Amino acid sequence: MKGLFIKPKPRTPADVVRQTHDLLIYADSCESKREEKMAELSKNMRELKCILFGNSESDSEPVSEACAQLTQEFFRENTLRLLIMCVPKLNLEARKDATLVVAILQRQRVHSKLIASDYLEANLDLIDVLIQGYGDKEMALHYGAMLRGCIRHQCVARYVLESEHMNKFFDYIQLPNFDIAADAAETFKELMTRHKSMVADFLSNNYDWFFAEYNSKLLESSKYITRRQAVRLLGDILLHSSNSAVMTRYVSSRNNLRILMNLLIESSKSIQIEALHVFKLFAANQNNKPADIVGILVANRSKLLQLFADFKIDREDEQFESDKAQVVREIAALEPKLELS
Known part of the structure; x- marks a missing residue:
């Protein structure tokens, strides 16, 4: 009689992945059991998420061995490709679970190796799908979160930076849907800040078109949030030591100076503060600045000094006060340069 009550053997993480793989193949099927299969698939997505993240309901933590087994199986049989391509066919909750699973898989190590990186390097067309x-x-929003997870890998970031997709981000960031535009901006920031030396090379090799787009579509956007995010990111980029050559080139441009001076007189204090962090680069190092940049600053000295005298914020901010004091000193000490004929 005991045999009648034997419990089924618990599924291993690899079993869950294998069944998920088979169920994903059914996603395009029109057979009568498709609805039942999709329900099973949703259940499996929840189970995969629980293995990788732990289960909050049972207060259990993820087990490293189980995570490694799941990860290895996921990339062995192309399950990642199937999942990414089938996300549109999932219901909303399953999509959310799938998004988390794909993102966390990018950080999972098997024998100390990020096998997701090797897989994506051989399947970069999946990145096209995510960006599109x-x-x-x-x-x-689902594909955007997956994409940011994948950008952790240098091979993926390099592919995106060197692809035609890069130019499209300037348009995605200005999409009328606020949530999508914000997500695209977050992905763009990740691209421009995660892999510092790679980004420095990209900016050096693509300086002209990149900053022409950055200035006209982001810094001079009609949307407040776009301008604010753009000037903050510009500061993050230019102030990093790896981008010193790019910074020197950027602050040698009359047009760039004009844009930053316009941002300094914005009605938004937030934009003014972020603009100050970039503007200080134009004011600093007089000996290395082109004569026309010095000339513009000298010609506008009184207006700038008055602007900074009136420029106050409601909260204490030592960095802001330090930057402002530095800019005031630099501008007050400026002397016109004689251009050599």
Whole structure:
């Protein structure tokens, strides 16, 4: 009689992945059991998420061995490709679970190795799918989160930076849907800040078109949030030591100076503060600045000094006060340069 009550053997993480793989193949099927299969698939997505993240309901933590087993199986049989391609066919909750699973898989190590990196390097067309998701209102946020997870890998970031997709981000960031535009901006920031030396090379090799787009579409955007995010990111980029050559080139441009001076007189204090962090680079190091940059600053000295005298914020901010004092000193000490004929 005991045999009648034998419990089924618990599924291993690899078993869950294998069944998920088979269920994903059914996602395109029109057979009568498709609805039942999709329900099973949703259940499996929850189980995969619990293995990788732990289960809050049972207060259990993820087990490293189980995570490694799941990860290895996921990339062995192309399950990642199937999942990414089938996300549009999942219900909302399953999409959310799938998004988390894909993102966390990028950080999972098997024998100290990020096997997701090798897989994606051989399947970079999946990155095209994720980026193009910004054109689909239903998929943009899911694919965007997956994309940011993948950008952790240098091979993926390099592919995006060197692809035609890079130019499209300037348009994605200005999409009318606020949530999608914000997500695209977050991905763009990740691209421009995670892999410092790679970004420095990219900016050096693509300086002209990149900053022409950055200035006109982001810093001079009609949208407040776009301008604010753009000037903050510009500061992060230019102030990093790896981008010193790019910074020197940027602050040698009359047009760039004009844009930053306009941002300094914005009605938004937040934009003014972020603009100050960049503007200080134009004011600093007089000996290395072109004569026309010095000339513009000298010609506008009284207006700038008055602006900074009136420029106060409601909260204490030592960095802000330090930057402002530095800029005031630099501008007050400026002397016109004689251009050599």
